[in-house]
Amino acid sequence: MSGKITLADAPEGRMVKVINIRGGWGVRQRLSQLGIYPGDIIRVVRSGAFRGPVYIDVNGNGIAIGRGVASHIEVEEV
Amino acid sequence: MRIALLGQPNSGKSTIFNSVAGYKSVTSNFPGKTVEYTKTRVNFEGNYFELVDLPGTYSLTSFDLAELEARNYILSGEVDVVINVVDASLLSRGLELTIQLLELEIPSLLVLNMIDDAKKKGIYIDREKLEKVLGIPVVETIAVKGVGLKDVFRIAIEVGKKSQKPKPLLYRKDIEKVIDKLLSILPSELDSLGLPKRFLTVKLLEKDTYIIEKVLTKVPSFKEEIEKHQRILEKTHGKPSDLVISGERHALSMDIFERVAKVKKPKINFVERIDDFVLNKYxxxxxxxxxxxxxxxxxxxxxxxxxxxxxxxxxxxxxxxxxxxxxxxxxxxxxxxxxxxxxxxxxxxxxxxxxxxxxxxxxxxxxxxxxxxxxxxxxxxxxxxxxxxxxxxxxxxxxxxxxxxxxxxxxxxxxxxxxxxxxxxxxxxxxxxxxxxxxxxxxxxxxxxxxxxxxxxxxxxxxxxxxxxxxxxxxxxxxxxxxxxxxxxxxxxxxxxxxxxxxxxxxxxxxxxxxxxxxxxxxxxxxxxxxxxxxxxxxxxxxxxxxxxxxxxxxxxxxxxxxxxxxxxxxxxxxxxxxxxxxxxxxxxxxxxxxxxxxxxxxxxxxxxxxxxxxxxxxxxxxxxxxxxxxxxxxxx
Known part of the structure; x- marks a missing residue:
């Protein structure tokens, strides 16, 4: 598959599609509660400075995701 | 009668609570602030009831302490009616909690709060259609302005008096099959947990650690069956069973949302502009x-x-x-x-x-x-x-x-x-x-x-x-x-x-x-x-x-x-x-x-x-x- 990167590396301002969420039950549940599932399209609003959190837009709702978690979310640019 | 307010963080539960309770519950624009529940006795148009403000919960899968507390309270059997408060502008996400609430089979109603915000975002919801789909009453409110709150309590009392139990919504056929299969072999010892059978089954398939532990302390031998059914889901869907279930709920709520809501182009997102400065790197x-x-x-x-x-x-x-x-x-x-x-x-x-x-x-x-x-x-x-x-x-x-x-x-x-x-x-x-x-x-x-x-x-x-x-x-x-x-x-x-x-x-x-x-x-x-x-x-x-x-x-x-x-x-x-x-x-x-x-x-x-x-x-x-x-x-x- 071409262009598979993690959310931590996704460029600012782009729409990306969630491909896979690596990580444990807890992280998967927490993300799913906020409406982040494989297959969903989200927008990377800003990628924090100094390796800070990634700010994404999920259906018009802002969510901050720590870089550690973000590096477990595989996405694909659309 | 005891009525509980349940909703995701920032949905406006505490605002509704405070509108009748005087000022007892601390509201705040931060997810998960209400960590304890607050109670108050209310006399509404001659009807006395106790109103409980539960901590905000994204879902009923036990995850953090606040959520566990909210869930345990509802499951304690002491709640007669649940008022499910949803931020109308986030309806599709809010419905994921509602779907789980219906599985608890407790008399409920849905409150579409901040309906004005939703309209600003270009989301128009067909209330009657949503009532039909969910099978519970739906009320529109703007809690901060007090709009619609009287209807909420009037309907809540009505629902409580009739004690109408809602029916859980169904997932896709192949998942329902697995649920049915596991449900039919639930050991009778588990009845003492006091949980609705379907809810229990779904949570077992969803690998809810708290519930699985409870079940296994009662019937340790049931572990094999649980895992066997989880594996069936994992095989057919190619992902962990908890993602299968939560993904299904996600799909179901998106589907409902698309059926009942029309989305028009929102006005310019001014707030994001403020954040361009406030959240800027330097x-x-x-x-x-x-x-x-x-x-x-x-x-x-x-x-x-x-x-x-x-x-x-x-x-x-x-x-x-x-x-x-x-x-x-x-x-x-x-x-x-x-x-x-x-x-x-x-x-x-x-x-x-x-x-x-x-x-x-x-x-x-x-x-x-x-x-x-x-x-x-x-x-x-x-x-x-x-x-x-x-x-x-x-x-x-x-x-x-x-x-x-x-x-x-x-x-x-x-x-x-x-x-x-x-x-x-x-x-x-x-x-x-x-x-x-x-x-x-x-x-x-x-x-x-x-x-x-x-x-x-x-x-x-x-x-x-x-x-x-x-x-x-x-x-x-x-x-x-x-x-x-x-x-x-x-x-x-x-x-x-x-x-x-x-x-x-x-x-x-x-x-x-x-x-x-x-x-x-x-x-x-x-x-x-x-x-x-x-x-x-x-x-x-x-x-x-x-x-x-x-x-x-x-x-x-x-x-x-x-x-x-x-x-x-x-x-x-x-x-x-x-x-x-x-x-x-x-x-x-x-x-x-x-x-x-x-x-x-x-x-x-x-x-x-x-x-x-x-x-x-x-x-x-x-x-x-x-x-x-x-x-x-x-x-x-």
């Missing part, structure tokens, strides 16, 4: 520093303005009393009462009120989660993540809610470290002391130094704790809510709610404490206490002996330390009896030593007495050490 931090600096300056300016005339007035009164009544018992009791009163009016309130108003403003606007976003990087340095900043900030108000707020963190280790560190945050009582002693008698810069020094010490302890308890926390996942324009009514009400504690509990204690100290002095018992404490006060810290008793009172409430100090010194003008260096060392010691009684109790409640004692003893050692260091510093430099 500008964001500048704004943060500016906001906090302005905040603390604002407190000090207002505080001094009020403090100076009031305390001098009380001081005059005291000189007048001792001049006319001399050293009699009555005079010393009277002096105690006046000192206690003046401590409240003249010292604590001038700083406490502006602090609390400012905190409420920051909270309601929605700035706190943005601070968490900005601070995430720095918090990682001490092995925590951004969300841990929230208990710290709350700690500047009072350590008790700060420690309770550590429940928003997922890991027990993170919670303990955060609570440990939060007890060193100068609460408003200690801020009063920093302002009232260091800033007032030395200089505002001395106070500022103490604040920065305090943060430095906390960071160092954090680093050390991180070494002792190594663990990489999973990281932050935090919703950044929309900005809200704070309502003056809510800000004032919240300030009052937090003030009440001081006025009704601390102030009387202050007055009683002052009288006791006066009596101790009158009968010369304080001399004995001061002697006992001499090793710490005089030998280590180099302070006058009379400060000993004041430190004991400070354990009850921190603000007592300063007021008692003035009482013990016999004047509000401390500079006459202590050198600036001594005042500084005293302030440092008071900022770090023993958390107050209430804090110790909450720590014990959350983490057990052992850990609470460890923190307490550590803090005395730390305070003595730091005080000693500064004493040496002043001696040599």
């Amino acid at each position: 500008l964001g931090y500048l704004i943060l520093v500016f906001v906090l600096y302005a905040y603390f300056n604002f407190i000090f300016k207002i505080g001094v303005l009020i403090e100076t005339p009031i305390t001098s007035l009380f001081d005059q009164f005291n000189t007048f009393v001792s001049a006319h009544l001399g050293q009699t018992l009555i005079a010393s009791i009277l002096e105690g009462i006046v000192q206690g009163l003046s401590g409240g009016i003249g010292i604590v309130i001038p700083y406490l009120v502006p602090f609390l108003i400012g905190l409420s403003l920051l909270e309601d606007i929605g700035y706190l989660p943005r601070i968490a976003y900005l601070m995430d990087v720095f918090m990682h340095r001490i092995g925590l993540h951004g969300k841990a900043i929230i208990p710290f900030i709350l700690g500047y108000g009072c350590n008790v809610p700060a420690i309770m707020a550590t429940r928003i963190l997922e890991e027990p280790r993170d919670r303990f470290i955060t609570a440990f560190l939060a007890t060193f945050i100068p609460c408003s009582a200690r801020i009063t002391i920093i302002y009232g002693l260091a800033a007032y008698f030395i200089s505002p810069n001395a106070a500022l130094f103490i604040f920065f020094f305090n943060i430095l010490v906390i960071a160092i302890i954090g680093k050390i704790l991180n070494k002792i308890l190594p663990f990489s926390s999973p990281g932050m996942i935090l919703e950044i809510p929309r900005y809200h324009i704070p309502s003056i009514k809510v800000v004032l009400a919240k300030t009052w709610l937090r003030m009440k504690d001081f006025i009704y509990i601390a102030w009387p204690l202050l007055i009683v404490g002052s009288i006791i100290l006066s009596l101790l002095q009158y009968y010369k018992i304080d001399i004995l206490l001061n002697k006992i404490l001499t090793p710490i006060t005089v030998w280590i810290l180099g302070l006058p002996q009379f400060v000993g008793t004041t430190l004991i009172f400070g354990v009850l409430r921190k603000e007592l330390s300063m007021i008692m100090l003035m009482q013990a010194a016999g004047t509000n003008d401390i500079i006459k009896v202590m050198t600036p260096e001594q005042i500084f060392v005293f302030t440092i010691f008071v900022v770090f030593y023993i958390p107050c009684v209430a804090t110790i109790a909450v720590l014990a409640g959350e983490f057990g007495w052992k850990k609470s004692t460890v923190i307490t003893i550590f803090s005395i050692g730390l305070a003595s050490f730091l005080g000693f260091i500064f004493r040496l510093w002043f001696l040599f430099f």
Whole structure:
């Protein structure tokens, strides 16, 4: 598959599609509660400075995701 | 009848609750703030019921303590009706909780709150159609403006009287098949758990650790069947079974959303423009520093303005009393009462009120989660993540809610470290002391130094704790809510709610404490206490002996330390009896030593007495050490 990167590396301002969420039950549940599932399209609003959190837009709702978690979310640019 | 409010964080539950309860529940624009539930008795148009405000929960899968608490409460069987509050502008996500609620088969209704916000975002919801799809009543509200709230309670009572149980919505066929299969072989021993069978089955397939543990303690042999069915789902869908179930719920709610809502183009997203500055890589931090600096300056300016005339007035009164009544018992009791009163009016309130108003403003606007976003990087340095900043900030108000707020963190280790560190945050009582002693008698810069020094010490302890308890926390996942324009009514009400504690509990204690100290002095018992404490006060810290008793009172409430100090010194003008260096060392010691009684109790409640004692003893050692260091510093430099 071409262009598979993690959310931590996704460029600012782009729409990306969630491909896979690596990580444990807890992280998967927490993300799913906020409406982040494989297959969903989200927008990377800003990628924090100094390796800070990634700010994404999920259906018009802002969510901050720590870089550690973000590096477990595989996405694909659309 | 008992009615519970259930909803995702920031959906407006607490606002609805407060509309009928007066002001009892603290609302805030931060996900997961309500960590305990609040109850109130309501008389609505001649119908009596009890209303319970539950902590905000994203789902009914047990995840953090607050969510577990909400779920257990609903499952306890004591709830007759559940009012499910949903932020209408986030309907599709909110429905995921609703779907799980329907599985509990408890009479319910859905409240589409903030319907005006939804329209602004271009979302138009067909209420009647949604009622048909869900099979429960749906009410539209704008809770902050009070719109639709009467209908909510009227319908809730109706639903409760009829006791209509909703029907769970169905998933896709192949998943239903697996659910049916597992449901049909549930051992009868599990009936005693009191959970609806379908809900139980779904949670088992979803790998809900809490429920699986409960089931396995009853029927350990059932483990194989559970795992076998989980595997069936995993095989056919190619992903973990919990994702299959939650994904199914997600798809179902998206499907419902598409059927009942029309989405038009939203107006320009103005809020995101604000965040371009507030969350900017560089500008964001500048704004943060500016906001906090302005905040603390604002407190000090207002505080001094009020403090100076009031305390001098009380001081005059005291000189007048001792001049006319001399050293009699009555005079010393009277002096105690006046000192206690003046401590409240003249010292604590001038700083406490502006602090609390400012905190409420920051909270309601929605700035706190943005601070968490900005601070995430720095918090990682001490092995925590951004969300841990929230208990710290709350700690500047009072350590008790700060420690309770550590429940928003997922890991027990993170919670303990955060609570440990939060007890060193100068609460408003200690801020009063920093302002009232260091800033007032030395200089505002001395106070500022103490604040920065305090943060430095906390960071160092954090680093050390991180070494002792190594663990990489999973990281932050935090919703950044929309900005809200704070309502003056809510800000004032919240300030009052937090003030009440001081006025009704601390102030009387202050007055009683002052009288006791006066009596101790009158009968010369304080001399004995001061002697006992001499090793710490005089030998280590180099302070006058009379400060000993004041430190004991400070354990009850921190603000007592300063007021008692003035009482013990016999004047509000401390500079006459202590050198600036001594005042500084005293302030440092008071900022770090023993958390107050209430804090110790909450720590014990959350983490057990052992850990609470460890923190307490550590803090005395730390305070003595730091005080000693500064004493040496002043001696040599």
